[in-house]
Amino acid sequence: RVDGSRLWASLMDLARVGATPKGGNCRLALTDEDRQGRDLVAGWLRDTGLDIRVDRLGNIFARRPGRNNDLPPVVTGSHIDTQPTGGRFDGNYGVLAGLEVMRVLNEQSITTEAPMEVVIWTNEEGSRFVPVMMGSGAFAGMFTPEAALAARDHDGISVADELTRIGYAGDMPVGGRTLGAYFEAHIEQGPVLEKEQLQVGVVTGSLGLSWFDVVVTGQEAHAGPTPMEYRRDALQTACALVSDILTLAEPHAPHGRVTCGEFRVFPNSRNVIPGRVNFSVDLRHLEPAVLTAMEQRLRELCELCDTQGNNAGIEVELLEVQRIPPTPFAPKLVERVRACAEALAIPHRDMVTGAGHDAVYISRVAPTAMIFVPCVDGISHNECEDAKPEDLEAGANILLHAMLQTAEP
Amino acid sequence: RVDGSRLWASLMDLARVGATPKGGNCRLALTDEDRQGRDLVAGWLRDTGLDIRVDRLGNIFARRPGRNNDLPPVVTGSHIDTQPTGGRFDGNYGVLAGLEVMRVLNEQSITTEAPMEVVIWTNEEGSRFVPVMMGSGAFAGMFTPEAALAARDHDGISVADELTRIGYAGDMPVGGRTLGAYFEAHIEQGPVLEKEQLQVGVVTGSLGLSWFDVVVTGQEAHAGPTPMEYRRDALQTACALVSDILTLAEPHAPHGRVTCGEFRVFPNSRNVIPGRVNFSVDLRHLEPAVLTAMEQRLRELCELCDTQGNNAGIEVELLEVQRIPPTPFAPKLVERVRACAEALAIPHRDMVTGAGHDAVYISRVAPTAMIFVPCVDGISHNECEDAKPEDLEAGANILLHAMLQTAEP
Numbered sequence: 001r002v003d004g005s006r007l008w009a010s011l012m013d014l015a016r017v018g019a020t021p022k023g024g025n026c027r028l029a030l031t032d033e034d035r036q037g038r039d040l041v042a043g044w045l046r047d048t049g050l051d052i053r054v055d056r057l058g059n060i061f062a063r064r065p066g067r068n069n070d071l072p073p074v075v076t077g078s079h080i081d082t083q084p085t086g087g088r089f090d091g092n093y094g095v096l097a098g099l100e101v102m103r104v105l106n107e108q109s110i111t112t113e114a115p116m117e118v119v120i121w122t123n124e125e126g127s128r129f130v131p132v133m134m135g136s137g138a139f140a141g142m143f144t145p146e147a148a149l150a151a152r153d154h155d156g157i158s159v160a161d162e163l164t165r166i167g168y169a170g171d172m173p174v175g176g177r178t179l180g181a182y183f184e185a186h187i188e189q190g191p192v193l194e195k196e197q198l199q200v201g202v203v204t205g206s207l208g209l210s211w212f213d214v215v216v217t218g219q220e221a222h223a224g225p226t227p228m229e230y231r232r233d234a235l236q237t238a239c240a241l242v243s244d245i246l247t248l249a250e251p252h253a254p255h256g257r258v259t260c261g262e263f264r265v266f267p268n269s270r271n272v273i274p275g276r277v278n279f280s281v282d283l284r285h286l287e288p289a290v291l292t293a294m295e296q297r298l299r300e301l302c303e304l305c306d307t308q309g310n311n312a313g314i315e316v317e318l319l320e321v322q323r324i325p326p327t328p329f330a331p332k333l334v335e336r337v338r339a340c341a342e343a344l345a346i347p348h349r350d351m352v353t354g355a356g357h358d359a360v361y362i363s364r365v366a367p368t369a370m371i372f373v374p375c376v377d378g379i380s381h382n383e384c385e386d387a388k389p390e391d392l393e394a395g396a397n398i399l400l401h402a403m404l405q406t407a408e409p
Numbered sequence: 410r411v412d413g414s415r416l417w418a419s420l421m422d423l424a425r426v427g428a429t430p431k432g433g434n435c436r437l438a439l440t441d442e443d444r445q446g447r448d449l450v451a452g453w454l455r456d457t458g459l460d461i462r463v464d465r466l467g468n469i470f471a472r473r474p475g476r477n478n479d480l481p482p483v484v485t486g487s488h489i490d491t492q493p494t495g496g497r498f499d500g501n502y503g504v505l506a507g508l509e510v511m512r513v514l515n516e517q518s519i520t521t522e523a524p525m526e527v528v529i530w531t532n533e534e535g536s537r538f539v540p541v542m543m544g545s546g547a548f549a550g551m552f553t554p555e556a557a558l559a560a561r562d563h564d565g566i567s568v569a570d571e572l573t574r575i576g577y578a579g580d581m582p583v584g585g586r587t588l589g590a591y592f593e594a595h596i597e598q599g600p601v602l603e604k605e606q607l608q609v610g611v612v613t614g615s616l617g618l619s620w621f622d623v624v625v626t627g628q629e630a631h632a633g634p635t636p637m638e639y640r641r642d643a644l645q646t647a648c649a650l651v652s653d654i655l656t657l658a659e660p661h662a663p664h665g666r667v668t669c670g671e672f673r674v675f676p677n678s679r680n681v682i683p684g685r686v687n688f689s690v691d692l693r694h695l696e697p698a699v700l701t702a703m704e705q706r707l708r709e710l711c712e713l714c715d716t717q718g719n720n721a722g723i724e725v726e727l728l729e730v731q732r733i734p735p736t737p738f739a740p741k742l743v744e745r746v747r748a749c750a751e752a753l754a755i756p757h758r759d760m761v762t763g764a765g766h767d768a769v770y771i772s773r774v775a776p777t778a779m780i781f782v783p784c785v786d787g788i789s790h791n792e793c794e795d796a797k798p799e800d801l802e803a804g805a806n807i808l809l810h811a812m813l814q815t816a817e818p
């Protein structure tokens with residue numbers, strides 16, 4: 001059994017790095033805060049006797065040898081970057097649950113047949129750099145490490161430069177090796193487990209995700225002397241379009257989601273009619289065909305707006321950013337997680353994840369499963385994100401047993 | 410007569426400071442670019458033999474003595490700060506037309522009875538710091554210099570700190586002295602003069618202006634696992650509200666204007682449901698009663714949204730930012746501008762200004778008039794803002810003659 005209070009203490013220690021006034025975390029990928037977080041956790045992993053290696057994308061692997069080190073490793077982990085107003089558990093829990101598993105194995109002097117690893121993936125959140133789930137995506141060959149290294153944030157700073165600056169540009173190649181299995185423990189980030197008073201979700205797969213950028217171009221002009229009928233107001237068109245887009249998931253409940261999370265206005269000055277608006281669209285659904293239909297509807301809405309009717313003189317452009325199809329996890333590992341929950345008498349249910357996770361990409365190249373625990377009010381990507389120590393402990397116990405069974409073939 | 414090509418050359422020299430790729434200017438108030446612009450123009454004024462003084466708000470006064478220096482000065486000027494994507498003429502023209510007038514008077518060895526001054530007002534644009542028209546507003550006693558010095562930009566940096574940093578925190582008190590008259594030459598920033606092929610607008614007064622901030626507060630949550638019906642999406646409410654607000658001027662054409670120029674989303678991350686949106690509202694009208702009615706309608710629209718109906722769980726707050734009532738200029742000076750245009754055979758018409766100007770505040774404490782010249786396509790607050798050398802020259806000639814007549818009582 002894991003030590004729940006040690007796990008909690010590690011979570012609270014990490015939460016001090018990039019702590020925000022409202023009790024959350026701002027540790028954006030590859031910032032100084034991310035560096036401090038990495039240094040802290042890598043130090044703990046090293047103190048636990050693990051051997052640390054860093055790949056060219058800054059993914060950190062901490063290895064615990066087995067009896068047979070030719071076997072592919074049984075891996076667990078997640079990420080420690082956060083949203084701009086993120087919480088203390090999203091990602092961090094998966095990494096520190098892995099650390100706790102290693103600590104328990106050491107205490108119990110257990111050596112497994114296969115080696116084990118704890119991984120910290122780079123830039124899972126995708127709020128500073130896209131693609132989202134960057135480290136795991138490149139590891140799984142979904143895009144090249146070069147494409148990831150070339151990504152730039154809104155200030156034009158690249159992943160490559162930031163990795164070098166914070167000292168996490170490693171020399172190990174990205175991916176190209178076999179993982180025996182991948183487990184990821186995570187908070188649910190939704191309301192289901194809490195509502196049903198369950199401690200654990202056995203995750204069978206994930207919603208597909210489709211990301212776009214929309215660029216609305218009008219013409220900036222002075223707010224005072226420009227008569228209403230001469231205006232080409234990009235904000236007016238963008239607001240009408242967002243209102244339409246946000247209704248697009250209605251026919252596809254309960255698994256349809258649509259969000260416009262980023263919305264930037266240029267030049268964004270009080271007395272200037274906006275000349276341009278850029279906003280993002282995030283579509284999700286469990287069924288591949290429905291996700292495609294939602295994408296099609298988005299295209300139609302943008303075309304209906306582009307220089308048409310009221311929007312004469314306003315251009316609307318739709319750009320594809322990233323697409324991850326709905327992804328089922330490995331039935332054998334999912335069953336193993338479920339069986340561990342049964343054996344430990346932890347109340348649980350099957351569920352899908354609405355959030356993308358590193359596990360979603362890794363499932364393309366290795367048998368994968370996830371373990372969810374409830375979070376308070378189902379809220380995450382929010383400074384007030386919270387979770388109960390006993391639930392985090394329950395999830396980590398399942399992780400421990402599922403990993404042990406998998407590492408003893 | 411002024412030297413039109415010398416005036417043009419000065420405009421182009423100043424436009425090199427903070428030049429933008431598309432041929433415009435970004436010289437936000439109290440930035441390093443503003444400092445460079447001030448240094449350049451103050452140097453020219455000094456080289457013209459004028460005596461430079463700077464007040465506590467960074468307003469720069471360049472004085473040309475008269476025969477009777479007990480008479481209140483005849484003043485002209487404008488501002489040299491710009492919008493984030495501003496043009497080369499807005500403000501700059503009024504300051505450099507004043508410089509050109511002084512240069513001509515020197516060349517012709519003319520001494521006037523009353524002294525003359527050229528003024529550069531601090532932060533007219535209001536895009537970095539509010540109140541807008543800050544220097545002239547404080548000079549006219551519309552708010553205290555202390556309130557202006559305490560204003561902060563979006564990064565929390567104050568006017569006082571920036572003035573000190575760029576070396577323009579002078580020791581002269583702000584306002585409290587009598588101006589004999591104030592003239593301001595400016596581009597029209599609207600389409601009328603160009604459409605009617607006129608060279609000069611005789612400005613009889615200005616639209617009233619009423620500025621607000623709207624804060625829409627929902628709750629941020631994860632875009633993936635949060636079902637649509639649980640969301641409290643601040644962007645959804647803000648977009649619907651902006652769509653309604655932007656129709657609010659329709660019944661009040663042609664003098665009604667409504668603009669939402671600033672619009673900021675928090676946390677502004679692709680996979681986070683927006684928890685908060687802040688946006689600005691700019692209302693304008695020529696009639697005090699209609700402006701009041703528009704303000705009333707804005708209040709109603711915000712109340713209709715606040716936690717009502719579809720917007721349960723979303724708070725809408727309306728904050729007053731600044732208000733300038735419709736302002737008529739001094740009939741005697743307006744008539745003098747009109748007479749000079751007649752005398753110089755420059756095609757002209759009377760008009761009101763839709764933009765606020767330093768002249769609007771100064772008209773509260775001194776007889777004031779403005780001279781407009783056309784700008785290409787009526788576009789300003791845009792990098793492609795443009796004007797014709799011959800029109801700029803015509804306006805400066807009227808300024809020269811109107812100032813000369815006023816300084817010889």
Ligand SMILES: NC(=O)NCCC(=O)O
Pocket residue numbers: 090124125126132133189354355356357631632633680
């Ligand atoms: N778990 C998580 O926050 N992932 C980020 C990717 C997504 O938006 O689903």
Ligand SMILES: NC(=O)NCCC(=O)O
Pocket residue numbers: 222223224271499533534535541542598763764765766
């Ligand atoms: N002329 C000018 O751009 N003034 C700024 C104040 C306003 O928004 O009218």
